[in-house]
Amino acid sequence: EIPRMDLNAMEENHRQKNRTCFILGASGETGKALLKEIVERNIFSKITLIGRRQLTFEDKTYENLVQKVVDFEKLDEYAEAFQGHDVGYCCLGTTKAKAGAEGFVRVDHDYVLKSAELAKAGGCSHFHLESSKGADKTSSFLYLKTKGQVEAEIEDLGFERFSIYRPAVLLVAREESRPAEWVAQKFLGAFSSVFPTMSISITAVARAMVINTLKDGGKKVEILENKAICNLGKIGDKK
């Protein structure tokens, strides 16, 4: 348990270190929430967004962001974008419905692994991966298997610190329509206090990632299951 006062001290302590970070997937639902937390808490001296397109922000607090637009099919040519970041966050992902089975593996495995490799080569010491509840490289479900495989392969890269987040169904008001997700959310949202292991708000995921960044001396490789993410996310709650 981290009391609020200690959290302020941890933020200040982190600020003093002048660390830099990059975010993959900052245009996505979790990524957006993560970016907001990071910007508001002002804990990095430089924030770089790496993505397939340039993003626009109205808010003035976002004006110092650095953006690198890359072609994920030729990531090796963009190695420079991944150089010199202390911390990396990956909230990248697609679905089989959107990209097909092959496209899904390409994004959730190939792009993610290659990014992690380039980040490691570029000096990144702490890599955060948003994976999924049930991730398991031996699973017969493509989704869970892919998530488990990429976790294991990134672990093999030997980051100084590697944090894996395995959230359950994300509760989010998504711009894009995903009917199955909507139904699941309506149900799980209504019963989230009864089934705390089945869903989680994206804000809690984002906060957990940030609070975990501030914690020094964490384990080399750690897996945060949904419950652990919820608990950490609560600490970061400003209210």
Ligand code: NDP
């Ligand atoms: P979103 O679907 O909201 O965002 C996905 C991000 O990935 C966007 O930034 C998007 O960029 C980028 N992306 C997608 N396809 C490509 C591509 N072909 N090339 C380059 N970039 C691409 O993500 P969520 O926040 O919903 O999910 C984040 C992660 O959490 C995913 O890995 C997901 O599998 C996992 N997860 C999700 C759960 C859920 O309930 N939804 C539950 C547990 C885990 P752009 O804006 O340019 O499209």
